[in-house]
Amino acid sequence: AAVRHRYPNCNVVGIGRNRERLSFATDKKLLTSWSDSICSSAIPEKSLGIVCLPVDQIAAAVRQLLDCGCELVTDAGSVKASVYSDLGDVSALPFVGSHPIAGSEHSGFEHADSNLFEGRKCVVTTMPGSPPKERSDNVDRVVAFWESIGSIVHLMSPEEHDRVLALTSHLPHVLAAVASGCVGVEMLPFTGTGYRDTTRIAAGSASLWASILQGNSKHCIDAIRTAEALLKKFREALEAGDSILVEELWEISAQRRRMLQ
Amino acid sequence: AAVRHRYPNCNVVGIGRNRERLSFATDKKLLTSWSDSICSSAIPEKSLGIVCLPVDQIAAAVRQLLDCGCELVTDAGSVKASVYSDLGDVSALPFVGSHPIAGSEHSGFEHADSNLFEGRKCVVTTMPGSPPKERSDNVDRVVAFWESIGSIVHLMSPEEHDRVLALTSHLPHVLAAVASGCVGVEMLPFTGTGYRDTTRIAAGSASLWASILQGNSKHCIDAIRTAEALLKKFREALEAGDSILVEELWEISAQRRRMLQ
Numbered sequence: 001a002a003v004r005h006r007y008p009n010c011n012v013v014g015i016g017r018n019r020e021r022l023s024f025a026t027d028k029k030l031l032t033s034w035s036d037s038i039c040s041s042a043i044p045e046k047s048l049g050i051v052c053l054p055v056d057q058i059a060a061a062v063r064q065l066l067d068c069g070c071e072l073v074t075d076a077g078s079v080k081a082s083v084y085s086d087l088g089d090v091s092a093l094p095f096v097g098s099h100p101i102a103g104s105e106h107s108g109f110e111h112a113d114s115n116l117f118e119g120r121k122c123v124v125t126t127m128p129g130s131p132p133k134e135r136s137d138n139v140d141r142v143v144a145f146w147e148s149i150g151s152i153v154h155l156m157s158p159e160e161h162d163r164v165l166a167l168t169s170h171l172p173h174v175l176a177a178v179a180s181g182c183v184g185v186e187m188l189p190f191t192g193t194g195y196r197d198t199t200r201i202a203a204g205s206a207s208l209w210a211s212i213l214q215g216n217s218k219h220c221i222d223a224i225r226t227a228e229a230l231l232k233k234f235r236e237a238l239e240a241g242d243s244i245l246v247e248e249l250w251e252i253s254a255q256r257r258r259m260l261q
Numbered sequence: 262a263a264v265r266h267r268y269p270n271c272n273v274v275g276i277g278r279n280r281e282r283l284s285f286a287t288d289k290k291l292l293t294s295w296s297d298s299i300c301s302s303a304i305p306e307k308s309l310g311i312v313c314l315p316v317d318q319i320a321a322a323v324r325q326l327l328d329c330g331c332e333l334v335t336d337a338g339s340v341k342a343s344v345y346s347d348l349g350d351v352s353a354l355p356f357v358g359s360h361p362i363a364g365s366e367h368s369g370f371e372h373a374d375s376n377l378f379e380g381r382k383c384v385v386t387t388m389p390g391s392p393p394k395e396r397s398d399n400v401d402r403v404v405a406f407w408e409s410i411g412s413i414v415h416l417m418s419p420e421e422h423d424r425v426l427a428l429t430s431h432l433p434h435v436l437a438a439v440a441s442g443c444v445g446v447e448m449l450p451f452t453g454t455g456y457r458d459t460t461r462i463a464a465g466s467a468s469l470w471a472s473i474l475q476g477n478s479k480h481c482i483d484a485i486r487t488a489e490a491l492l493k494k495f496r497e498a499l500e501a502g503d504s505i506l507v508e509e510l511w512e513i514s515a516q517r518r519r520m521l522q
Contacts, residue, residue: 101453121450154450168452172440172459177490177514179433182484188520189415190382191429192362194462196521198433201455202511203518207305210508217499225442228489230439235485238478240280247471250463253438259449260457 001030002149005114011044038064048145049073050098054211059086062095074098074142077253078169079216080125080158090127096142097125097158099165100151107205118150123165125158166219171227173209174220176202262291263410266375272305286370299325309406310334315469316476320347323356335359335403338479339426341386342420351388357403358386358419360426361412367439368466379411384426386419421501432488434470437463472511 003012014022014031015038022034035042036211038061043049049070051061055077060071062083077083080097084090102120104111109124124143127136135143135155143153156164180202183191230249237245264273273322275292275298276282296303299322304310310331312322316338323334323344333355338344341358343454345351363370385404394403396416404414417425432456441460444452474481491510498506 103449104454120453122433123451164448164451168448168456171443172456174492174495175436175440176455176459177511178488178495179436180518181491181510181514182432182487183428183517185517185520187425187429188517190362190384190425192363192381194437195429195433196439197458197461199514199518199521201354201457202514203516206508206512206515210504213495213499213507214502214504217502221496221499224492224499226443227439228492228496230442231435231483231485231489231492234435234439234474235482235489238474238485240483241475241478243471243475246474247467249442250438250470251467253442253460253463254465254467256444256446256449257441257460259446260452260460 001109001112001114002117004030004032006149011047012046013042013047015042021109027108030109030112038068040068043069045069046071048141051075051077053077054208055079055083055215056086056211057227058083060092062087066093066095071095072096072138072141074124074145076100077215078165078212080123080161081128082162082215084125084128084158094138096136096138097161098142098146099123099125099161100146101169102151107208115150117146120151122151122153123156123161126155126163128158130157146177162216162219164218166223167226170213170216170220172200173204174213174224175227176200177209253259262373262375263369263378265291265293267410272308273302274305274308276303277286282370289370291370291373300381301329304330306330309402312338314338315472316340316344317347317472319344322352323348326355327354329352331355333357333399333402335406337387338476339473341384341422342389343423344513345386345389345419355399357397357399358422359403359407360384360386360422361407362430363412368469376411378407381412383407383412383414384417384422385414386422387416389419391418412447421481423477427451427477427484428487431474431477431481432484434462434465435485436488437461438470506519 003010011032014025014034016022017036019036025031026034047070049065051058053061058075058077065073074096076098083097087093097220100117100122102116124139126139146153176199180199234249237249264271272293275286277283278297280297286292287295306358308331310326312319314322319336319338326334335357337359339360344358348354361378361383363377385400387400407414437460441463495510498510
């Protein structure tokens with residue numbers, strides 16, 4: 001939607017499994033053409049391929065797109081190191097990883113929003129092992145693509161991306177799932193807007209999130225341990241009746257959060 | 262604001278510490294008069310007192326309002342059993358506890374919203390030890406008050422309220438604080454809308470929240486233990502590389518959350 005809105009003459013080819021939905025998205029002018037398989041005839045010359053699949057399926061699709069003639073491929077996965085390692089010797093491949101930090105718990109073209117990326121961060125990853133600021137021509141082109149639809153791009157190594165996102169995205173998702181999972185159905189009428197907001201992202205797809213958490217398991221495990229330690233601090237302060245410590249713990253988190261506003 | 266909007270002829274007396282802000286709120290037509298102390302001269306005959314203070318200060322204010330001539334007093338505190346126990350022999354007092362499940366992380370009359378209670382739940386508590394459905398005249402009057410400004414009222418015992426709200430409200434606040442506290446300042450640029458929503462309620466007042474958590478410490482400790490156990494399940498599933506279990510854990514929480522929509 002973002003490309004179609006800004007560049008009406010640009011071909012946007014949709015590749016997926018569900019012919020009916022692809023056809024419907026084309027009727028809605030979100031695609032210029034579609035195919036239900038990755039094949040050379042579907043892919044125009046000098047195409048940029050953008051893989052939007054669960055992270056454990058990205059590498060295979062990248063290889064197929066390159067085999068079928070894409071000039072350069074990127075993705076939109078929430079983890080990066082495992083995609084590069086799944087690809088094997090990536091230095092020979094025209095692939096550059098991306099992670100647009102934008103989206104919602106909804107999926108499907110019905111929720112397409114041409115302004116989704118406007119002013120939002122997008123991480124573009126440098127080749128694993130290369131200096132963090134080294135920008136190949138391919139990296140430059142992927143950066144230019146995201147900037148052209150309104151994103152603010154940051155370069156990171158895949159490993160650095162995964163460490164940071166484990167804390168800024170994957171952990172909050174797990175904590176949202178925990179907040180949701182602790183409330184029995186019979187208690188739902190007594191939830192307020194706080195519960196609603198805190199748990200919103202827990203409504204996302206289970207297969208998608210299992211794949212993200214598993215794909216970044218090393219850093220997610222570390223992040224969960226960090227959260228367990230802080231949660232234990234809150235509990236022990238309450239057990240000790242130490243209101244001052246409870247208030248201090250709260251205030252550290254509150255100050256952090258207020259910086260966002 | 263809700264009363265002033267619906268019942269323009271009803272007196273709404275504001276009692277607080279800050280004369281300047283009370284005067285300003287009166288200029289803004291949110292109050293009909295104000296006082297900087299709880300005293301008989303400030304309180305019209307047959308008044309309903311509504312104590313909106315941190316939970317550890319509620320009982321003292323209830324006693325003062327009754328001493329100064331309020332006919333009946335309620336409150337808006339997020340915990341209930343500790344308020345009743347602070348009051349001592351409550352059966353002799355015209356006090357009925359309330360907890361309107363509505364609000365935001367903001368405080369101050371600048372954020373007053375006359376529709377805040379419209380369609381929102383409000384718990385009104387029955388006398389401790391009395392049958393849960395027993396409604397005294399005083400309970401009926403407090404129920405009628407909240408309904409008159411749009412609330413949907415549920416009756417609960419103070420103990421039941423605290424057990425349920427520990428899971429539906431207090432725990433999500435602690436988890437939001439944990440999600441916020443785990444992210445370093447340098448990582449804030451790489452947070453998205455998920456982090457923003459999940460941590461919104463962590464920006465609330467530290468003294469207010471320390472007082473709520475401490476005032477409901479028994480049930481909050483139990484709730485935090487429940488969350489720690491679920492968080493550990495997620496971590497151990499990731500450590501074992503058990504994607505199916507990760508997906509199952511996620512799906513239980515996701516289904517729960519989707520019931521809200």
